[in-house]
Amino acid sequence: MRASSLFARTLREIPSDAEMVSxxxxxxxxxxxxxxxxxxxxxxMGLRVINKIEQILREEMxxxxxxxxQMPVVNPAEVWRATGRYDAPAPGPALLRFTDRGNHEMVLAxxxxxxxxxxxxxxxxxxxxxxxxxxxxxxxxxxxxRSRGGLVRVxxxxxxxxxxxxxxxxxxxxxxxxxYDAYKNIFRRCGLDAVAVEADSGMMxxxxxxxxxxxxxxxxxxxxxxxxxxxxxxxxxxxFDKGTAQDGxxxxxxxxxTPNQTTIxxxxxxxxxxxxxxxxxxxxxxxxxxxxxxIIRGDLAVxxxxxxxxxxxxxxxxxxxEELAAAGLVAGYASPVGISDLLxxxxxxxxxxxxxxxxxxxxxxxxxxxxxGRDFExxxxxxxxxxxxxxxxxxxxxxxxxxxxIEVGHVFxxxxxxxxxxxxxxxxxxxxxxxxxxxxxxxxLGRLLACVxxxxxxxxxxxxxxxxxPFQVHLVSLAGNNQEVASAAEALYARLLAAGYEVFFDDxxxxxxxxxxxxDLIGIPVRVTVSKRMMDESxxxxxxxxxxxxxxxxxxxxxxxxxxxxxNPPF
RNA sequence: CGGGGUGUGGCGCAGUUGGCAGCGCGCAGCGUUUGGGACGCUGAAGUCGGAGGUUCAAGUCCUCUCACCCCGACCA
Numbered sequence: 233m234r235a236s237s238l239f240a241r242t243l244r245e246i247p248s249d250a251e252m253v254s255x256x257x258x259x260x261x262x263x264x265x266x267x268x269x270x271x272x273x274x275x276x277m278g279l280r281v282i283n284k285i286e287q288i289l290r291e292e293m294x295x296x297x298x299x300x301x302q303m304p305v306v307n308p309a310e311v312w313r314a315t316g317r318y319d320a321p322a323p324g325p326a327l328l329r330f331t332d333r334g335n336h337e338m339v340l341a342x343x344x345x346x347x348x349x350x351x352x353x354x355x356x357x358x359x360x361x362x363x364x365x366x367x368x369x370x371x372x373x374x375x376x377x378r379s380r381g382g383l384v385r386v387x388x389x390x391x392x393x394x395x396x397x398x399x400x401x402x403x404x405x406x407x408x409x410x411x412y413d414a415y416k417n418i419f420r421r422c423g424l425d426a427v428a429v430e431a432d433s434g435m436m437x438x439x440x441x442x443x444x445x446x447x448x449x450x451x452x453x454x455x456x457x458x459x460x461x462x463x464x465x466x467x468x469x470x471x472f473d474k475g476t477a478q479d480g481x482x483x484x485x486x487x488x489x490t491p492n493q494t495t496i497x498x499x500x501x502x503x504x505x506x507x508x509x510x511x512x513x514x515x516x517x518x519x520x521x522x523x524x525x526x527i528i529r530g531d532l533a534v535x536x537x538x539x540x541x542x543x544x545x546x547x548x549x550x551x552x553x554e555e556l557a558a559a560g561l562v563a564g565y566a567s568p569v570g571i572s573d574l575l576x577x578x579x580x581x582x583x584x585x586x587x588x589x590x591x592x593x594x595x596x597x598x599x600x601x602x603x604x605g606r607d608f609e610x611x612x613x614x615x616x617x618x619x620x621x622x623x624x625x626x627x628x629x630x631x632x633x634x635x636x637x638i639e640v641g642h643v644f645x646x647x648x649x650x651x652x653x654x655x656x657x658x659x660x661x662x663x664x665x666x667x668x669x670x671x672x673x674x675x676x677l678g679r680l681l682a683c684v685x686x687x688x689x690x691x692x693x694x695x696x697x698x699x700x701x702p703f704q705v706h707l708v709s710l711a712g713n714n715q716e717v718a719s720a721a722e723a724l725y726a727r728l729l730a731a732g733y734e735v736f737f738d739d740x741x742x743x744x745x746x747x748x749x750x751x752d753l754i755g756i757p758v759r760v761t762v763s764k765r766m767m768d769e770s771x772x773x774x775x776x777x778x779x780x781x782x783x784x785x786x787x788x789x790x791x792x793x794x795x796x797x798x799x800n801p802p803f
Numbered sequence: 804c805g806g807g808g809u810g811u812g813g814c815g816c817a818g819u820u821g822g823c824a825g826c827g828c829g830c831a832g833c834g835u836u837u838g839g840g841a842c843g844c845u846g847a848a849g850u851c852g853g854a855g856g857u858u859c860a861a862g863u864c865c866u867c868u869c870a871c872c873c874c875g876a877c878c879a
Binding site for chain 2: 241243245247248249250251269291350376378382425494495496511512513516528532533534536542549550556561562563564566591602618708710711712713714716739742743744745746747748749750760763765766770773
């Protein structure tokens with residue numbers, strides 16, 4: 233491809249709305265352009281990278297017996313009603329709905345469990361057809377409340393989604409690690425250092441899942457690691473050892489004055505106790521406005537995702553002052569004692585000791601010696617605590633650390649959630665109808681591309697891994713008005729194409745600085761320069777994008793030199 | 804949904820007490836230049852996000868509205 237006719241331009245300045253490096257560089261290098269919030273076009277350079285990634289995905293999915301299919305982007309509402317997700321609080325408004333001319337309710341698919349399960353219902357009827365794996369690379373639409381960071385969080389995006397079907401759990405348990413390994417291969421082959429962590433399965437449901445995370449300080453997800461035993465989990469799902477509070481004989485509850493002490497820290501300091509000896513009341517409101525009373529030990533924080541999960545995946549928000557007043561609660565002094573008309577959810581830490589200090593639901597007063605069971609009860613008791621840096625590992629007692637990251641892939645054991653809803657059954661060896669056991673596996677392509685840029689760039693621009701670079705060779709002609717050099721560059725372009733290289737040929741009438749800067753910005757692995765200076769030596773200049781040094785290579789050794797660079801990338 | 808910020812040629816920005824809408828880059832033409840974002844001359848390109856209002860006069864002041872960006876979706 234010739235730079236003179238490329239349908240894209242590079243930008244010298246950083247677009248004012250681009251915050252993340254990958255966003256800035258993918259705009260400046262002419263990979264993508266924005267159409268609307270979270271909706272982007274891919275220009276030729278960007279699409280070539282996407283195509284390379286797709287090829288790797290196909291190879292790895294085929295290697296785990298996947299068969300590529302293509303499902304529709306537009307789905308009738310009925311298939312989403314069948315699984316309950318059309319009306320469920322999650323995904324809720326993220327599922328874009330509209331009606332067609334016949335006034336039929338439709339959606340833009342944000343994932344394809346519904347459709348693929350419906351397909352399986354039609355195509356699979358016997359255990360002899362199992363296990364089976366299908367996948368597609370296709371556009372998804374999720375009406376996110378807030379997209380950000382260029383391709384990192386968008387509304388319309390390309391996803392590789394795969395679905396496996398099994399006759400029993402043993403089969404899924406045996407297959408799942410194969411996909412897990414395939415995913416590790418995919419990220420490694422794309423030059424991305426992604427770590428696998430235990431994850432929350434969110435709106436997908438199911439019994440187990442792992443996320444593949446690209447560590448990045450600008451990431452939206454928080455990870456928790458144990459350096460001792462290698463436990464790693466998304467903070468949304470991470471478990472930890474909460475320890476115990478002081479334990480002793482139950483004492484009588486006692487009202488104490490705590491004037492102007494409204495936070496846990498203030499109350500604990502005022503009473504001369506540790507924060508873990510207190511109970512904290514936190515309030516969330518449902519979409520209906522109903523307040524959920526959450527009680528947790530004073531030194532811990534509520535994990536909103538875990539809380540939402542125990543409430544059936546409902547969307548929650550921190551209660552407003554108005555909502556609290558309407559529920560008769562006194563901010564700063566709220567108490568679980570005597571609450572009867574609200575849904576009370578307690579973290580299991582609330583019973584990790586005895587004689588806690590809690591609010592009295594009366595301004596300026598707290599209770600001493602509050603005890604679960606005797607003084608208050610919760611409708612739901614569960615682990616709803618947020619693991620944080622410094623907490624102790626539930627597996628080995630090590631000290632947990634935190635990191636930020638971007639989710640680039642996610643694998644789930646779905647079980648029978650969808651097959652039962654849709655009636656996707658097969659006959660087992662005994663002729664008995666059983667629901668299909670399912671797994672599902674997703675990778676966001678644009679986000680993967682963005683993460684690779686985040687990981688591989690310098691001040692000058694992108695440094696593509698060879699495996700997904702838009703081209704292999706960036707041929708720069710420094711001809712100026714020298715017709716001889718121009719002809720030599722044309723000849724070399726033809727020669728490299730004939731040799732099978734993917735060549736981007738900068739044949740523009742631009743100065744050297746402009747061309748070199750664009751080459752650095754776009755980030756193609758090998759740069760070959762043709763100039764008068766080189767021609768005098770019957771040579772070309774060759775430079776690897778990731779290296780500082782430039783080499784003068786005799787013409788007859790050029791291909792060997794290019795191959796040496798392409799075959800020995802640093803990542 | 805809440806808080807903050809920004810809307811002025813394709814991109815990045817300036818525009819004072821209200822008084823002819825500007826600069827840099829890019830783009831087109833001509834000339835010089837030609838190994839790390841050249842120089843000169845000429846030129847094209849903007850309903851100043853939108854609506855309403857104040858005024859002799861509004862990019863600028865007032866009201867409303869829309870869009871986009873960032874932060875928070877948070878422990879009382």
